[in-house]
Amino acid sequence: MRALIWDGARARVAEDAPAPAASAGSAVVRVSLAGICSTDLQILEGYMAFKGVLGHEFAGRVEDGPRALVGKRVVGEINFACRRCATCLAGRVRHCPTRLVLGILGADGAFAERVRLPVENLHPVPDEVPDEEAVFTEPAAAAIEASVQSAGFAGGRTAVVGAGKLGLLVAQVLAARGDQVRVVCRSAPARETTLALGLEAVSLRDAPRDNDLVVEATGDPQGLALALELVRPLGAVILKSTVAHHHQLDLAPLVINEVTLIGSRCGDFVPALDAIRTGLIRVRPLIEARYPLAEATRALEHAARPGSRKILLAA
Amino acid sequence: MRALIWDGARARVAEDAPAPAASAGSAVVRVSLAGICSTDLQILEGYMAFKGVLGHEFAGRVEDGPRALVGKRVVGEINFACRRCATCLAGRVRHCPTRLVLGILGADGAFAERVRLPVENLHPVPDEVPDEEAVFTEPAAAAIEASVQSAGFAGGRTAVVGAGKLGLLVAQVLAARGDQVRVVCRSAPARETTLALGLEAVSLRDAPRDNDLVVEATGDPQGLALALELVRPLGAVILKSTVAHHHQLDLAPLVINEVTLIGSRCGDFVPALDAIRTGLIRVRPLIEARYPLAEATRALEHAARPGSRKILLAA
Numbered sequence: 001m002r003a004l005i006w007d008g009a010r011a012r013v014a015e016d017a018p019a020p021a022a023s024a025g026s027a028v029v030r031v032s033l034a035g036i037c038s039t040d041l042q043i044l045e046g047y048m049a050f051k052g053v054l055g056h057e058f059a060g061r062v063e064d065g066p067r068a069l070v071g072k073r074v075v076g077e078i079n080f081a082c083r084r085c086a087t088c089l090a091g092r093v094r095h096c097p098t099r100l101v102l103g104i105l106g107a108d109g110a111f112a113e114r115v116r117l118p119v120e121n122l123h124p125v126p127d128e129v130p131d132e133e134a135v136f137t138e139p140a141a142a143a144i145e146a147s148v149q150s151a152g153f154a155g156g157r158t159a160v161v162g163a164g165k166l167g168l169l170v171a172q173v174l175a176a177r178g179d180q181v182r183v184v185c186r187s188a189p190a191r192e193t194t195l196a197l198g199l200e201a202v203s204l205r206d207a208p209r210d211n212d213l214v215v216e217a218t219g220d221p222q223g224l225a226l227a228l229e230l231v232r233p234l235g236a237v238i239l240k241s242t243v244a245h246h247h248q249l250d251l252a253p254l255v256i257n258e259v260t261l262i263g264s265r266c267g268d269f270v271p272a273l274d275a276i277r278t279g280l281i282r283v284r285p286l287i288e289a290r291y292p293l294a295e296a297t298r299a300l301e302h303a304a305r306p307g308s309r310k311i312l313l314a315a
Numbered sequence: 316m317r318a319l320i321w322d323g324a325r326a327r328v329a330e331d332a333p334a335p336a337a338s339a340g341s342a343v344v345r346v347s348l349a350g351i352c353s354t355d356l357q358i359l360e361g362y363m364a365f366k367g368v369l370g371h372e373f374a375g376r377v378e379d380g381p382r383a384l385v386g387k388r389v390v391g392e393i394n395f396a397c398r399r400c401a402t403c404l405a406g407r408v409r410h411c412p413t414r415l416v417l418g419i420l421g422a423d424g425a426f427a428e429r430v431r432l433p434v435e436n437l438h439p440v441p442d443e444v445p446d447e448e449a450v451f452t453e454p455a456a457a458a459i460e461a462s463v464q465s466a467g468f469a470g471g472r473t474a475v476v477g478a479g480k481l482g483l484l485v486a487q488v489l490a491a492r493g494d495q496v497r498v499v500c501r502s503a504p505a506r507e508t509t510l511a512l513g514l515e516a517v518s519l520r521d522a523p524r525d526n527d528l529v530v531e532a533t534g535d536p537q538g539l540a541l542a543l544e545l546v547r548p549l550g551a552v553i554l555k556s557t558v559a560h561h562h563q564l565d566l567a568p569l570v571i572n573e574v575t576l577i578g579s580r581c582g583d584f585v586p587a588l589d590a591i592r593t594g595l596i597r598v599r600p601l602i603e604a605r606y607p608l609a610e611a612t613r614a615l616e617h618a619a620r621p622g623s624r625k626i627l628l629a630a
Contacts, residue, residue: 047567087548095548095572149573224566233402233410242570248563251539252362254578255557257410258464261576263569 002315003053003112004296011044013296017053020108020116027065027119029074031315033131034058034110034293036303037139038164038219040103042243044300048104055111055313056103059125059134066119075137076110077121077269078102094266111296113315123269129277135312136169136283137272143169144275145267146215146238147177154178156212159230163190163201165286165310166240167217171199172281174215182207184230187307196285216241224261225249233257238264286310317630318368318427319611326359328611332368335423335431342380342434344389346630348450349373349425349608351618353479353534355418357558359615363419370426370628371418374440374449381434390452391425392436392584393417409581426611428630438584444592450627451484451598452587458484459590460582461530461553462492469493471527474545478505478516480601480625481555482532486514487596489530497522499545502622511600531555539576540564548572553579601625 003017022028035057043050056078062069081088081096088096102117103109125134143166147154158179160171167183171194175181185191185201194201207230216227217240224247227237239261254261275281288309291299296313303311318332337343350372358365371393377384396403396411403411417432418424440449458481462469473494475486482498486509490496500506500516509516524545531542532555539562542552554576569576590596603624606614611628618626 092549145573149575234407239566239570242567246563247566248561251554251562251578252557254576255554255580256578258460258578258580260464260578261569263566263571263573263575265570265573 001113002293003108004055004293006043006051006054008049008051011054011297011300013294017112019114022064022116025119026116027069027122028063028114028116029058029060029076029122030063031058031060031110031113031115033135034313034315035135035139036299036311036313038166039242041300041304043104047242050104052103053108053112054103055109056101057135057138058110058115059131059137060115062122063114069119069122073125073131073134074122075125075134075269075273076102076117076123078104078138079266080107080118080121083120111293111313113293123273125273126277129273132287132312133276133283134273136276136281136286136310137269139166139169140276140281140283141267141269141272142166142240142265143173143267143281144271146170146240146264147173148267149262149264150213150236150238153213153236156180157208157210158182158213158215159184159207159211160215160217161223161227161230162216162218162241163194164217164219167215168193168197168199168286169281169283170215170217170240172197173275174213175199176280179213189307193285193309197282211235213238219243221247228253228259231257231259233259236260236262238262240264287312290314316428317608318423319370319608321358321366321369323364323366326369326612326615328609332427334429337379337431340434341431342384342437343378343429343431344373344375344391344437345378346373346375346425346428346430348446349628349630350450350454351614351626351628352454353481354557356615356619358419362557365419367418368423368427369418370424371416372450372453373425373430374446374452375430377437378429384434384437388440388446388449389437390440390449390584390588391417391432391438393419393453394581395422395433395436398435426608426628428608438588440588441592444588447602447627448591448598449588451591451596451601451625452584454481454484455591455596455598456582456584456587457481457555457580458488458582458596459586461485461555461579462488463582464577464579465528465551465553468528468551471495472523472525473497473528473530474499474522474526475530475532476538476542476545477531477533477556478509479532479534482530483508483512483514483601484596484598485530485532485555487512488590489528490514491595494528504622508600508624512597526550528553534558536562543568543574546572546574548574551575551577553577555579602627605629
């Protein structure tokens with residue numbers, strides 16, 4: 001089958017990648033659309049030392065697996081957990097220590113014609129949600145996780161640093177729960193997208209320095225230092241960016257101002273699909289372009305341009 | 316008067332330092348005992364760019380000020396707040412943006428015969444608490460703050476990294492609230508002090524990697540990376556160390572494991588004095604040596620030796 005393969009040095013579209021076969025407990029999904037995430041670009045920089053088929057955001061149709069699922073339009077949670085260990089049984093399934101992660105850790109991803117996932121990871125997509133929107137379920141879930149983790153700050157003054165794909169999803173969720181959200185925009189296009197989503201855009205110069213909550217979603221190791229400048233004492237910073245490079249920063253302000261820094265990764269798919277279905281999260285203004293899978297390397301280049309929004313791959 | 320003065324390049328004992336005079340709202344305290352904190356040593360490395368009389372841990376007797384206070388044995392909170400601004404009125408007095416901090420920021424400290432503090436900052440010391448114990452009120456308050464900030468993890472598995480003065484105070488507080496506390500010890504003397512306090516000591520090799528809560532109190536920029544290795548996914552790390560040098564570390568584990576990092580500085584004196592009075596916090600095993608103020612530079616050298624416990628200065 002056709003797939004985008006990263007061998008640790010080069011990303012290329014292969015026409016002869018081995019197609020996955022369904023096994024006990026797993027299903028094969030015919031991918032219709034996949035989304036390029038900043039994490040994919042970080043993998044090309046060495047993040048997670050992953051090799052294989054890239055891609056963890058997708059929507060598709062089950063082609064092989066349990067009869068009840070075959071033919072269903074689905075999205076899929078990216079953490080493949082054992083569901084038996086102490087961590088899983090404590091309800092922390094996304095943190096299973098022996099997990100594989102779709103297109104990130106030990107499991108071939110969704111920039112391919114077909115992808116295999118554990119049956120438990122699949123969620124049927126409501127008819128009202130087209131593939132172009134369903135493909136955002138994974139980042140929308142990650143955005144909702146930021147809200148879950150900062151519940152104590154709901155309704156407060158919130159700044160989102162990084163008006164990228166993920167930042168604008170988080171900003172929508174936090175605005176919906178009643179936060180006074182300001183999105184810090186560094187470019188005119190970022191500002192435009194922010195306004196198109198009904199969010200408030202501010203320049204870095206005009207951003208208030210006394211936010212109760214700051215979301216760092218720049219994808220840049222420098223972003224955290226900036227976030228720490230914008231948060232008030234005893235406030236919180238949600239760190240969303242996973243980067244291949246080391247952070248070098250002065251953490252004294254975190255200690256002196258008794259700031260809480262919250263690492264935030266993946267979230268629950270059920271509320272995410274619901275938020276997309278009801279329009280609580282709007283994703284269409286976040287789509288920049290769509291490429292056929294055959295042109296996936298060109299699509300990656302496009303996704304890497306500063307300020308680009310979501311690039312989709314049609315398999 | 317006699318005082319230990321740091322001029323930005325050299326610490327020296329002056330005999331002719333100007334004695335402070337009481338003014339409206341402030342009192343002058345005759346210092347009896349002061350304690351050297353790792354923060355003092357960090358100031359000698361450039362932390363906070365402070366210049367003046369060092370020292371923020373002390374016990375003494377009010378010599379001049381409001382009549383009701385004169386003659387009283389006291390300890391003093393180190394943050395001098397305006398008590399009028401939005402931050403103060405929100406109850407975050409220790410974070411007043413225009414605050415001075417005793418011996419750390421804009422206010423001469425307590426390594427002197429006399430020190431001046433705002434009247435509101437002074438707390439009478441119960442008769443049962445001798446000066447040798449009262450001088451620990453400031454770090455004991457900082458230790459209790461760590462417990463307040465991690466209330467959600469009470470009763471869980473806790474590791475304290477850094478069996479120093481502050482680490483062993485925090486460990487006592489967390490053990491008292493029911494945490495299963497293990498103190499990670501790197502040296503035989505640290506192990507001895509830990510055991511003398513009735514706490515469990517472990518080597519780094521034997522420390523469990525699945526702690527719900529980890530307290531980083533090493534005073535070393537490397538300590539945080541170590542703490543992140545010992546905490547379970549969705550757990551928390553309390554960062555106590557303020558260091559003059561930059562942290563250089565990989566924060567990806569914090570994001571991937573969705574760890575919460577909590578900056579922690581100062582705490583409330585009232586429960587701290589009470590914890591010392593009742594023996595909930597034991598401080599005597601933490602005393603290493605006592606020097607006269609005239610030998611303060613020698614005392615600083617002693618305090619800087621790796622593994623040294625609390626060095627006291629008698630004014």
